[in-house]
Amino acid sequence: MTPEFESQKHKHNSFGDSPDPCQCARDMEKRDCFELLSAYLDGEVSATERKQVEDWLETDPNIQCLYKRLLNLRQRLRSAPVPASTQPVDVTVDQVFSRLENRRRKPILFVGGAAIAAAVIAAVSGIFGNQNAWSPQIANSPVRSDSEALTIALSEPVIQIPQVSNGTYKYQKSPVAYPHTVK
Amino acid sequence: MSQSIPVSWSSAEVMIPQTQVQPVEKLSNYDLVLRCQTGHRPQREAFAELLRRYQPHVEKILYHLAPDWQDRADLAQEVWIRVYRNLKRLNEPVKFQGWLSRIATNLFYDELRKRKRVHQPLSLDAPRMLDDGEMDWEIAADNPGPVEKLTTTEFYEQLHTAIADLPEVFRITIVLREIEGMAYEEIAEITGASLGTVKSRIARARQRLQSQLQNYLDS
Numbered sequence: 001m002t003p004e005f006e007s008q009k010h011k012h013n014s015f016g017d018s019p020d021p022c023q024c025a026r027d028m029e030k031r032d033c034f035e036l037l038s039a040y041l042d043g044e045v046s047a048t049e050r051k052q053v054e055d056w057l058e059t060d061p062n063i064q065c066l067y068k069r070l071l072n073l074r075q076r077l078r079s080a081p082v083p084a085s086t087q088p089v090d091v092t093v094d095q096v097f098s099r100l101e102n103r104r105r106k107p108i109l110f111v112g113g114a115a116i117a118a119a120v121i122a123a124v125s126g127i128f129g130n131q132n133a134w135s136p137q138i139a140n141s142p143v144r145s146d147s148e149a150l151t152i153a154l155s156e157p158v159i160q161i162p163q164v165s166n167g168t169y170k171y172q173k174s175p176v177a178y179p180h181t182v183k
Numbered sequence: 184m185s186q187s188i189p190v191s192w193s194s195a196e197v198m199i200p201q202t203q204v205q206p207v208e209k210l211s212n213y214d215l216v217l218r219c220q221t222g223h224r225p226q227r228e229a230f231a232e233l234l235r236r237y238q239p240h241v242e243k244i245l246y247h248l249a250p251d252w253q254d255r256a257d258l259a260q261e262v263w264i265r266v267y268r269n270l271k272r273l274n275e276p277v278k279f280q281g282w283l284s285r286i287a288t289n290l291f292y293d294e295l296r297k298r299k300r301v302h303q304p305l306s307l308d309a310p311r312m313l314d315d316g317e318m319d320w321e322i323a324a325d326n327p328g329p330v331e332k333l334t335t336t337e338f339y340e341q342l343h344t345a346i347a348d349l350p351e352v353f354r355i356t357i358v359l360r361e362i363e364g365m366a367y368e369e370i371a372e373i374t375g376a377s378l379g380t381v382k383s384r385i386a387r388a389r390q391r392l393q394s395q396l397q398n399y400l401d402s
Contacts, residue, residue, distance in 0.1 A: 031383075031386075034386050034389075034390055035382055035383060035386040037386075038382070038385055038386035038389050038390075039367075039382055039385075039386070042360065042367065042385070044366070044367050044382065065401070066393075069393050069397065069400045069401060070389060070393060072400045072401075073389065073392055073393050073396065073400055074361055076338070076339075076342060076396075076400070077342070077346075077357075077361040077362065077392075078361060078362065080247075080339055080342055080343065081339060082239065082242055082243045082246045083246070085238070085242060085256070086256070087256065089234065089235050089238050090231075090235075092234065092238060092256070092259070092260060092263075093231045093234055093235070095260055096234065096260050096263045096264060096267070097227060097231075099260060099264060100264060100267060103264075
């Protein structure tokens, strides 16, 4: 905060008829005063705030000076030169289009690459295709006579049924009639 | 006997309406944007002309937003790639420059976030921060003594240094306001800050700059 602005806010009652509020909360007030002036510069104030700042500007040469300084700063900021670009703009144009072209090609290259890879796999599998090395195969088993297989399977139960001779508990006879018992 | 039948050929001039296509160099900025919006993608010739005209604007924004980045030229190219791809969606060609500024700023922010994820800068020289992350209202600058009798070139060097020395959020906010001419609401939206914070940051940045360059600004 500039000294003149601060002193001005102390001696000059810009807030109305009440005693100078800047005396009470100096730091907060000077911040608010400067913020208000800054916002006024940007046209970001309410009608009441605008009136307040305009009152200050009419009566206070120090605030006028600060306001002028801020306007000057704005003008300087906006007209500040930018160092000349290190490369000619036409080179930038070429580079931008080159980047665009590269990015456009990427998906095509990806799809193309995938297609080539697929073609190579197909060709390789075609060469070795006769041996059926990579192709899925269905296992073939010799077919047996149904009746014989059934007889063997049924005459030898998969689970041994325990026999309890003298116990109180006896397995009940299986309701299944085994071939050998039938015989 | 041969009879000759006189045939009179009527010659009529066929007037084919020809739309005169103006060279892109002669188009106004508005018409140039319109020309770039015709077709599925902008024509190279027209787009190149658009880039030539507005590249200084893009460079200026990036120069102030990212004064210490060495790869601003790459970033500027990315800006133009985004413009190329999205220009068709711009509904009001008259607002092209504002739209372009917005693209450049958003891209800068994207890049800033990426870089912050990679490494959090920690500097002992960093300006003193308050608990809420705000710059102290009256912070002593490294070089507070105003330089007298500066030449214009020297002044702009001082100005650039003063801007570059501002803490990041303050620099971005004042650049968006003064260089890009954005309204507070727009700045709040872009930076994700409240209107009050934007107002305060702009005032503080101005306070710092004007106190550092006071003598020159008064002359």
